[in-house]
Amino acid sequence: MKDFKLTHLKELEAESIYVLREVAAQFERPAILFSGGKDSIVVTYLAYKAFYPAKIPFPLLHIDTGHNFRETLEYRDALVAKLGAQLVVGSVQESIDKGRVKEEQGYNASRNRLQTTTLLDTIEEYKFDACIGGARRDEEKARAKERFFSHRDDFGQWNPKNQRPELWNIFNGRKNMGEHFRVFPISNWTEMDVWQYIYQEHIEMPSLYFTHERACFLRDGQWLAAEPCMRLKPDEQVEVRRVRCRTIGDISCTGLTLSEANTLEDIIEEIAATRITERGGRADDKRSETSMEDRKKEGYF
Amino acid sequence: MNTKGYLDMELLRFTTAGSVDDGKSTLIGRLLYDSKSIFEDQLEAVERASRSRGNEEVNLALLTDGLRAEREQGITIDVAYRYFATPKRKFIIADTPGHVQYTRNMVTGASTADLAIILIDARNGVVEQTVRHSYIAKLLGIPYVTVCINKMDLVDFSEERFCEIERDYREMSAKIGNDAQLHFLPISAKYGDNVVNASERAPWYSGPTLMALLEEVPISHKLGGELQPMRLPVQYVIRPISDKFPDYRAYAGRLAGGVLHVGDAVRVLPSGMTSRVKAIMQADKSQEVAHTPESISVLLEDDIDISRGDMLVGVDDTSPIVGQEFKIMCCWFNAQPMQLRKRYVVRSAVAESVGMVAALDYRVDIHTLEPVTGESTLNMNDIACLTLRTSNPMVFDRYEDNRTTGSLVLIDPDSNETIAAGMIG
Ligand SMILES: Nc1nc2c(ncn2[C@@H]2O[C@H](COP(=O)(O)OP(=O)(O)O)[C@@H](O)[C@H]2O)c(=O)[nH]1
Numbered sequence: 001m002k003d004f005k006l007t008h009l010k011e012l013e014a015e016s017i018y019v020l021r022e023v024a025a026q027f028e029r030p031a032i033l034f035s036g037g038k039d040s041i042v043v044t045y046l047a048y049k050a051f052y053p054a055k056i057p058f059p060l061l062h063i064d065t066g067h068n069f070r071e072t073l074e075y076r077d078a079l080v081a082k083l084g085a086q087l088v089v090g091s092v093q094e095s096i097d098k099g100r101v102k103e104e105q106g107y108n109a110s111r112n113r114l115q116t117t118t119l120l121d122t123i124e125e126y127k128f129d130a131c132i133g134g135a136r137r138d139e140e141k142a143r144a145k146e147r148f149f150s151h152r153d154d155f156g157q158w159n160p161k162n163q164r165p166e167l168w169n170i171f172n173g174r175k176n177m178g179e180h181f182r183v184f185p186i187s188n189w190t191e192m193d194v195w196q197y198i199y200q201e202h203i204e205m206p207s208l209y210f211t212h213e214r215a216c217f218l219r220d221g222q223w224l225a226a227e228p229c230m231r232l233k234p235d236e237q238v239e240v241r242r243v244r245c246r247t248i249g250d251i252s253c254t255g256l257t258l259s260e261a262n263t264l265e266d267i268i269e270e271i272a273a274t275r276i277t278e279r280g281g282r283a284d285d286k287r288s289e290t291s292m293e294d295r296k297k298e299g300y301f
Numbered sequence: 302m303n304t305k306g307y308l309d310m311e312l313l314r315f316t317t318a319g320s321v322d323d324g325k326s327t328l329i330g331r332l333l334y335d336s337k338s339i340f341e342d343q344l345e346a347v348e349r350a351s352r353s354r355g356n357e358e359v360n361l362a363l364l365t366d367g368l369r370a371e372r373e374q375g376i377t378i379d380v381a382y383r384y385f386a387t388p389k390r391k392f393i394i395a396d397t398p399g400h401v402q403y404t405r406n407m408v409t410g411a412s413t414a415d416l417a418i419i420l421i422d423a424r425n426g427v428v429e430q431t432v433r434h435s436y437i438a439k440l441l442g443i444p445y446v447t448v449c450i451n452k453m454d455l456v457d458f459s460e461e462r463f464c465e466i467e468r469d470y471r472e473m474s475a476k477i478g479n480d481a482q483l484h485f486l487p488i489s490a491k492y493g494d495n496v497v498n499a500s501e502r503a504p505w506y507s508g509p510t511l512m513a514l515l516e517e518v519p520i521s522h523k524l525g526g527e528l529q530p531m532r533l534p535v536q537y538v539i540r541p542i543s544d545k546f547p548d549y550r551a552y553a554g555r556l557a558g559g560v561l562h563v564g565d566a567v568r569v570l571p572s573g574m575t576s577r578v579k580a581i582m583q584a585d586k587s588q589e590v591a592h593t594p595e596s597i598s599v600l601l602e603d604d605i606d607i608s609r610g611d612m613l614v615g616v617d618d619t620s621p622i623v624g625q626e627f628k629i630m631c632c633w634f635n636a637q638p639m640q641l642r643k644r645y646v647v648r649s650a651v652a653e654s655v656g657m658v659a660a661l662d663y664r665v666d667i668h669t670l671e672p673v674t675g676e677s678t679l680n681m682n683d684i685a686c687l688t689l690r691t692s693n694p695m696v697f698d699r700y701e702d703n704r705t706t707g708s709l710v711l712i713d714p715d716s717n718e719t720i721a722a723g724m725i726g
Pocket residue numbers: 319320321322323324325326327328362375376377399451452453454455488489490491492
């Protein structure tokens with residue numbers, strides 16, 4: 001028999017597929033929270049692998065802030081078509097129009113926080129009982145504490161002080177009416193693992209991750225995209241730069257990195273050399289020391 | 302670029318344990334910091350937070366104590382998972398709380414660990430929590446225990462003190478019957494001695510640094526290998542119901558023990574029906590052989606009734622325990638005390654049954670480690686031996702033979718909370 005070597009990527013993949021199959025077995029109406037970023041793309045790919053040759057037994061749920069990159073939406077639609085998956089879109093614009101939330105004002109206004117209401121409304125409307133997210137524990141200190149199966153109360157809130165113990169590979173998805181779960185199959189992956197896996201599996205990625213020319217402007221040391229939804233201050237100037245995204249979210253909080261990385265190998269090399277976390281470029285995390293924990297308690301992703 | 306090296310790395314999961322303030326969080330901060338796994342913005346955030354709390358030096362513990370309440374109280378409440386990699390390995394650390402009321406979180410962190418780091422404050426030596434955590438490490442079958450005798454800077458790096466604690470620990474470890482492989486290291490988490498860099502202040506110590514040890518311990522125990530009995534708990538049945546795959550039926554699961562080959566004769570438990578493996582798949586790729594812990598799906602020669610919760614084993618394998626009554630070692634997790642004969646849900650990796658605690662055989666006194674009999678309830682953090690009865694037959698292995706198929710949890714159907722962890726004895 002040939003020697004079998006258990007690489008860390010193999011072990012992580014096996015664990016994530018196991019978690020995804022548990023979701024399918026334990027819940028009635030799960031959905032994948034699809035943001036168009038690399039993590040949700042990897043989760044979707046793992047789901048494809050977990051259930052092949054059957055179709056992924058849950059829809060993709062995209063919370064659309066209305067401020068998405070065109071490339072993100074194109075990629076999303078192409079992927080959905082390729083997988084033959086169902087797509088559900090929750091629109092923040094609709095939440096604003098219906099008066100469910102109020103748009104932030106000022107230069108740093110972002111629809112990021114408003115997404116929480118749209119997400120919870122959509123979960124309620126479709127009666128989703130488990131939302132599968134691409135969050136990783138290495139991303140942020142509050143996420144470092146979260147379970148694979150993360151329980152949410154009737155109000156969609158997370159209670160970090162009273163999480164269910166999670167042992168071995170036993171996941172307890174039992175819940176009362178009105179409650180739901182967030183499930184994070186790639187909890188144990190790092191940013192580097194994600195890119196190495198994409199490289200190993202030849203997963204096609206949105207063009208935004210690779211270097212391209214874009215009209216940008218600099219704010220508080222961070223390059224941002226000069227898109228119509230962004231209001232420029234009088235002293236901010238639009239310049240064309242060669243940039244790429246390290247994470248992809250809503251335009252208002254997606255920092256751009258000056259980069260010439262053109263291939264997956266380039267990206268991996270760039271990440272290996274970098275000394276700043278991927279969320280270092282995200283305006284939403286800088287608001288306070290525990291801003292992620294606070295948003296998560298409210299029901300954020 | 303050397304992506305090959307990276308794609309070839311192994312994964313080691315370890316957990317930290319020890320009493321409050323023994324320096325667990327500081328040690329992890331030190332491992333991350335000295336292995337250059339901390340990013341600039343994380344370090345800046347910790348520096349800012351340390352300063353705003355009036356700390357003179359950077360408090361490395363703030364790297365893991367991320368929750369608001371933890372920062373306010375300066376303690377670890379919940380397990381935090383941390384990740385770092387060296388060119389040899391990727392590591393997953395479960396940083397667990399030392400306080401007695403969070404023992405359940407230590408158990409959680411220990412359940413998947415390949416190695417436990419037990420910290421001891423060199424000034425205090427072996428204390429009650431050291432015993433409790435070492436006992437938990439033993440119960441949870443962690444194959445390697447690394448005892449870090451910390452704060453050596455506060456005892457002048459005394460070799461005598463180190464040897465004294467090592468002696469005490471070995472004596473205690475033998476008493477609890479732990480046969481894990483033991484290592485002892487004199488360290489200072491705060492100043493970095495023997496964590497990543499060898500210490501010059503303890504010239505009498507010639508062993509490896511903690512990092513070197515973490516990079517070297519074998520992980521072969523995870524693979525099971527040809528000698529371990531094959532176990533495939535069925536998680537999910539894949540049925541595409543499409544024109545292209547009209548009668549397709551595959552049994553999906555993560556191999557929990559041993560090796561499975563195409564052509565192997567298998568038995569389905571608990572029903573006892575038999576068949577042969579026609580194909581082993583991972584997505585659209587078929588393979589001749591699968592190893593623990595791969596997630597696969599399996600096609601069988603015969604059309605037999607198999608559903609979630611069943612287990613595939615070798616056709617002549619008589620080692621699995623199939624039944625409705627089991628002896629377990631248990632750690633009670635919940636504030637609600639255990640009630641004899643109350644209706645609980647018994648859950649293994651993929652199977653579930655209604656059940657109850659039929660008898661409390663004994664509780665383990667954590668001070669003396671002696672069994673205490675004649676009691677009828679358990680409180681949070683108690684460790685005990687129970688007799689469990691289930692309404693449906695369930696399939697298990699002895700925990701010491703297989704950590705995946707030998708474990709279970711109890712769930713209270715009234716609150717849906719996970720209230721206890723159990724290991725088949
Ligand atoms: N002098 C000294 N102090 C230490 C050492 N390691 C940790 N400490 C201090 O011990 C206290 C408790 O450390 P912490 O990491 O929070 O302990 P935990 O409760 O086990 O996580 C902190 O004030 C640390 O600075 C060490 O090696 N030497």
